[in-house]
Amino acid sequence: MRDTTSSCARSEAIETLSGAQLTAWQTDRLREVAIYAYREVPFYRQLWDRAGVEPGLLGSIEDFARFPTISKDDLVQAGNCWTNPHQGSVAFSTRGTSGAPLLVWLSAEEEEAYIRPTMRGFRWAGFQPGMTALLMSPVWHRLAACEAHAIARLGGRCAFFWGSMGTEYTDSFLHTLASERPEFITTTAPFLLSLVRRSPGDATRPHKLFKGVRSVVVVGLPLTPRMREFLRDRLQVEDVFERGGTQEGAATDECRWHTAPHVHEDVCYLEVVDDAGIHVAPGFRGRLIVTKLTTAGSIFVRYDTGDVAAFAPGECPCGCGFRRLKIYGRPESSVLVGDRLITAYDVRMCIEEDPALVGRNVLLVREANTRAGVLTVAVEGDAHDPAKLQARLREQLGVATADIVWLGDLRVNWGFRQVLDGREVRLPGS
Amino acid sequence: MPTENAYLLFDLPGGRLAFGEGDLDIWAEHLTWCYRMMGIPDGATIAVQDFGSSPISFLGSSLLMPGLQRGVAERIGGRFICLDASAERVTLTPALLSQLTVDALVIREDVIELLSAELRKREFAALARRTMKTIVVFGDEPPAFNAARPDSWRHLMHVESTLLLAPQCVKCDCFHLRQGVYEVDGRIVRNLRLAAPAYDLPRGELFPPSHCAAGIGDWCIGWSPRGRGI
Structure with a gap:
């Protein structure tokens, strides 16, 4: 068995580097990756030659910020030119909800x-030797x-x-939960919500099956504070943690302080930029740019995810020096209403101010009249105080009109989708 | 990949399986034999549209499961494409297959119609005609005959809870129960290499060894044309 102790020790040491030390360490990695990508991957060589940037001269984060950003379309178009000779033998697909999958x-x-960072994240979430993880x-x-x-x-x-x-597998999940009695669970937030909000007629009470579960780690949806409380209360688990990541290399995990997920800075370098491509200060939102700090697998250097994200200002009480990043939404989980980009997270924050609406799945509906400043929101379950909610959405999100579609008993396979095209389905009351 | 002391539990339709040290490699070796029996060459790129909890998926590579030293990709020196079998992911498959050439698409029978519908869409019509071996994985229900499916399609019988994997032979069209991996007693099939419940074959015809030159010591399961709905 290979000794993994030394690699664990390294990953622990890097957590305690000062900001300047970490920046210096990452700059070295970025230069290594850029030099490798220039040498081995024609797509980057051609791109950077055109842009007049030289990987060998990369000596600072500011130098790196001059490298051009790339998009998914660029990579799909590049085809074999984007191939890394050492990319490996196993491939996964991006979700393809914002264009062609990659x-x-x-x-x-x-x-x-x-x-290594996965182990770190799981330790932060309370995993201990001997536990069973579902x-x-x-x-x-x-x-x-x-x-x-x-x-x-x-x-x-x-x-x-x-x-x-998918929601059709919640019974299967509950069966395993009942038979294996795990202390630790990783799953997606939409799946967990579907499970909690199963039909009231169901005999199975989820919280009874979650008895003994210490931690639930969720991906796929940025957790709002009330959503976390809702899941903790309904499932009666000790804690719920948000884990984030993209197929392109971003990796984040929350510590027990839940101030925002920490970026695993030893495997990825993340940036948040404005529309002009300038880094924005912590606390301000921008687009997430991802660079993987490894020369293996598919190479991503300054990949523009289109995700809306912000670094958290200040330091985390846990003492870890890794920056904290909240990803609020992906292009496919946001709608442009008038000139405002509204994320599903923003809408949920607004909706969940009413305790009766916490934990309901929410979909934004992309319709022709969004250009006219109309926000349409589909909310799971029966109507509850709609006038107040409409007023709250208008006021807090700055939209001219807010329409709400109450989905009632309509069963929707939530998956990861948070935005629905208005032409795709006939919604109740439409 | 380093060796890991993995203890793995899989909740499956009709049962539960636990794997300990070394078990997964025994199973991956047999799955690789199945692929070779169905004409998949070394160095092939295999795309699998199945659930992650199915061995057809998780035995694909050592990268997918701890305790697996060499998955199918490592054994054939090939590549493995992970395509989950959820409806959401099946709709992405045509666009992915248009980005690279795969030698074999292995797909659960219960999502084949969904994929076919996606492939029939105008922009993927050419892709549907591409020379790609398609392997349809089914349980203990024999696949119904479908005249629209190309003759080149192969089938893989897979009963998860009993660890039964039997490939359709390119020579005799029957499903081979590999010698040394399975023993047959009446209609009861037992896995000799891994601990699993015995399988009581509900339908089909059993042929004793010497039935097919491709595996002279193998028992074979055959379905009559009527049994296949022809």
Whole structure:
């Protein structure tokens, strides 16, 4: 068995570097990755030659910010020119909810790099040796593939339920939960919400099955503070943690202080920029740019995810020096209303001010009249104080009109979608 | 990948399986044999549209599961594409297959119609005609005959809870129960290498060894044309 002690020690040491030390360390990694990408990947060589930037001269974060950003379309168009000779033998798909899906490759070397932060995140979330973890499907996402490896190295047992993350598999999930009695769970937030909000007629009471669960780690939806409380209360688990990540290499995990997920700075360098491409200060929102700090797998250098994100200002009480980043929404989980970009997270924050509406799934509806400043929101369940909610949405989100569609008993397979095209379905009352 | 002391539990339709040290490699070796039996060459790129909790998926590579030293990709020196079998992901498959050439698409039978519908869309019509081996994975219900499906499609019988994996032979069209992996007693099939409940074959015809030159010591399961709905 390979000794993983030294690599764990390294990852622990990096958490305590000062800001300047961490920046210097990351700058070295960025230069290594850029030099490698220039040498081995024609797409980057051509792009950077055109832009007049030289990887060998990269000596600071400011130098790196002069490298051009790239988009998913650029990579899909690049085809084989984007191939890394050492990209590995296993591929995962991006979700394709914002255009064509992209195949992202994973190698053993890259996975090894990402298992370390996965173990770190799970430790932060309270995982202890000997525990049983009920995990997501390893083929769902490249970060999910790291999870079982991390649990095995932390001395735990891995359990898997049959099926996938759609609402049709909640029974299967509950069956495994009842039979294996895990102390630790990783899943998606939409799946968990669907499970909590199963039909009231169902005999199974989820919180009874969650008895003994210490921690639930969720991905796929930025948690609002009230949503976290709702899940903790309904499931009667000790704590709920948000884990974030993209197929393109971003990796974040919350510590027990829940101030915002920490960026695993040893595997990715994340930036938040404004529309002009300038870094924005912590506390302000911008677009998330991802660079992986490894030369293995598919290479992402200054990849513009289109995600709306912000670094958290100040320091976390936990003492970890890693920056904290909240990803508020993806392009596919936001709508442009008039000239304002509204994320599903913003709408949920607003809706959840009414305790009766906390925990309901919410969908934004993209319709032709969004240009005229009309925000349309579909809310799971029966109507509750609609006039007040409409007023709150108008006032807090700065939209001219807010329409609410109450979905009643309509069963929706929530998946990861938070925005619905108005032409896709006939909503109740429409 | 380093060796990991993994203890793995899988909740499956009709049962539950636990794997300890070394078990997964035994199972991955057999799945690789199945692929070779169905004509998948070394170095192939295999795309699998199945749930992550299915061995067809998680045995694809050592990157996917701790305790697995060499998955299918490592054994054939090939590549493995993870395509989850949820409806949401199936709709993405045509666009992904248009980005690279795969040698084999392995897909659960219960999502084949959804994928076919996606492939019939105008922009993917050419993709549907591409020379790609399609392997349809089914449980203990034999696949119904469908004249619209190309003859080149192969089938893989997979009963998860009993660890039964039987590939359709390119030579005899029957499903081979590999010698040394399974023993047959009446209609009861037992896995000799891994601990699993015995399987009582509900339908189909059992042929004793010497039935097919492709596996002279194998028992074979065959379905009559009527049994296949022809």
